[in-house]
């Protein structure tokens with residue numbers, strides 16, 4: 001008993017790892033719930049099969065002096081080795097097939113396009129009431145309790161969109177649009193990541209998902225569609241003078257580049273560089289001067305040749321883009 005208790009205690013840290021912002025076993029959405037349930041059912045079925053196979057092995061390894069009982073041995077092998085596993089696997093198949101229609105149900109009025117790029121996420125919201133799409137990057141916001149249709153694609157290589165707490169993963173394939181419908185069931189901040197190897201910085205391609213109350217989400221979406229709040233100043237002038245606007249858009253300024261992430265409301269995003277750094281002034285400066293040190297093979301060139309004062313001014317201005 002003491003040994004059992006010891007092993008149970010050892011398992012505690014492992015179980016503690018099941019919760020958290022990026023756990024498929026701590027579901028916060030209808031689809032993730034179905035995935036988690038399927039996982040536990042499969043784990044139970046696999047444990048049953050394991051016990052049955054162990055039982056058979058033990059039976060086969062019994063001492064020689066016991067007499068062979070052919071009929072009972074045949075029955076045991078038939079149940080543990082054939083009928084039992086077949087019934088279990090058929091049950092799992094039926095359960096998965098029954099889940100599929102619910103996961104393929106149509107989405108609600110809110111549609112969000114997400115494009116995986118090496119190595120960040122372009123996000124475009126299509127407001128339910130019509131109006132022009134709202135572009136953002138690397139941070140997704142969704143309303144709680146509403147079905148949302150995500151349209152997933154990629155312009156370069158195959159990526160995979162995965163927010164374990166909200167839904168299963170879905171590939172983003174160049175030249176093709178995949179649909180993922182999800183319905184978050186509680187508010188909170190969750191983490192997503194790219195789940196398909198896509199190059200040197202694949203492991204550095206993450207994002208945040210903030211699930212909000214529907215009214216707060218509507219207010220935020222209206223805000224996000226507006227131009228930046230602090231378009232003028234020394235930082236803005238330096239940003240434009242050094243050519244940053246050739247790759248980045250900051251609505252409300254002449255910067256209208258389409259190569260890199262839209263930075264219009266950068267200050268409202270919790271992270272930098274697609275989910276890998278906190279959005280602080282020091283990190284913004286580091287990213288501007290040495291982007292490929294932080295993110296190998298990123299397209300952005302380093303601006304370490306600029307005077308320190310200019311870097312600081314640009315980083316400070318980006319921090320005011322609410």
Ligand code: CUA
Pocket residue numbers: 116117119158159160194195196197198199201202203205
């Ligand atoms: Cu994108 Cu891995």
